[in-house]
Amino acid sequence: MPEPTPVIDVRGLGVTLGTAGILQDVDLTVRRGEFVALLGANGSGKSTLVRTLVGVVPPTRGTVRVLDADITRRRGVPWSRLGYVPQRSTATAGVPATVIEVVTSGLLAAGRLRPPRDSRARALAALDRVGLADRAPRAVAELSGGQQQRVLIARALAREPELLLLDEPLAGVDSDNQNSFAQTMGQLHDDGVTVLVVLHEAGPLAPLLSRAVVLRHGRVVHDGAPPRPAPGHDHLDHDHQHAHAEDLLPPDTLGLHSAFPADPGVVR
Numbered sequence: 001m002p003e004p005t006p007v008i009d010v011r012g013l014g015v016t017l018g019t020a021g022i023l024q025d026v027d028l029t030v031r032r033g034e035f036v037a038l039l040g041a042n043g044s045g046k047s048t049l050v051r052t053l054v055g056v057v058p059p060t061r062g063t064v065r066v067l068d069a070d071i072t073r074r075r076g077v078p079w080s081r082l083g084y085v086p087q088r089s090t091a092t093a094g095v096p097a098t099v100i101e102v103v104t105s106g107l108l109a110a111g112r113l114r115p116p117r118d119s120r121a122r123a124l125a126a127l128d129r130v131g132l133a134d135r136a137p138r139a140v141a142e143l144s145g146g147q148q149q150r151v152l153i154a155r156a157l158a159r160e161p162e163l164l165l166l167d168e169p170l171a172g173v174d175s176d177n178q179n180s181f182a183q184t185m186g187q188l189h190d191d192g193v194t195v196l197v198v199l200h201e202a203g204p205l206a207p208l209l210s211r212a213v214v215l216r217h218g219r220v221v222h223d224g225a226p227p228r229p230a231p232g233h234d235h236l237d238h239d240h241q242h243a244h245a246e247d248l249l250p251p252d253t254l255g256l257h258s259a260f261p262a263d264p265g266v267v268r
């Protein structure tokens with residue numbers, strides 16, 4: 001049987017912003033049902049890659065197909081089938097809206113300001129998935145950082161997306177919220193949602209990861225097995241279980257010890 005069309009298919013992607021080359025020769029294939037972590041040091045190009053996938057940053061070279069659509073075409077990004085959670089800092093700042101209003105905004109389509117008829121029920125169902133249905137009428141600014149992050153996830157989930165792109169959803173989130181986030185992601189994955197998530201450390205998502213892609217200076221330097229928990233972190237008296245960023249890069253990229261299993265897949 002032929003392989004199904006990839007959900008994300010990036011070939012030879014180059015992105016230049018101003019005069020700076022941010023991404024070079026990036027290939028990325030994500031297939032339906034995968035749960036892929038996008039890792040790398042600060043400034044390695046992770047956000048730029050995700051922003052390219054949602055049409056915010058234009059490619060300079062190469063091709064980018066998402067859910068079989070060419071995102072460089074006008075209205076090419078298949079928003080009705082896609083959920084995107086940007087980095088938290090920019091997403092709800094200064095917005096005098098209630099929680100349910102923010103989630104409902106995820107149901108607005110380009111060129112149409114009125115949400116669909118069943119939007120309230122869908123927004124409440126999405127809030128229920130992230131455990132915040134009771135906060136629906138509250139001002140989003142009153143919520144803690146971790147809860148605001150969950151509101152943004154609910155906004156992406158309201159569309160019932162086939163593909164979820166998340167940019168550092170664990171950053172600045174306390175461990176309780178990290179664990180409930182991981183639980184929600186596990187359920188979504190069980191429901192068949194494909195996930196690409198930018199992470200600094202795998203944290204409670206580690207057991208869900210099917211693959212890790214590591215960027216360094218705008219290039220893919222690893223595409224294969226996800227990192228294992230760092231030594232000592234899986235001990236019972238240790239209060240968390242995750243891989244640290246320095247453990248995520250293969251030994252030949254930084255000369256550091258690696259948490260990758262013996263067969264790390266493609267190391268470039």
Ligand SMILES: Nc1ncnc2c1ncn2[C@@H]1O[C@H](COP(=O)(O)OP(=O)(O)OP(=O)(O)O)[C@@H](O)[C@H]1O
Pocket residue numbers: 017018020022040041042043044045046047048049
């Ligand atoms: N609009 C822009 N114009 C010029 N350079 C940019 C622009 N946006 C990002 N960059 C640069 O591109 C590089 C990659 O940035 P990007 O945010 O994609 O990295 P990242 O891996 O997501 O980093 P972090 O983990 O810190 O979020 C950085 O050097 C950044 O300064």
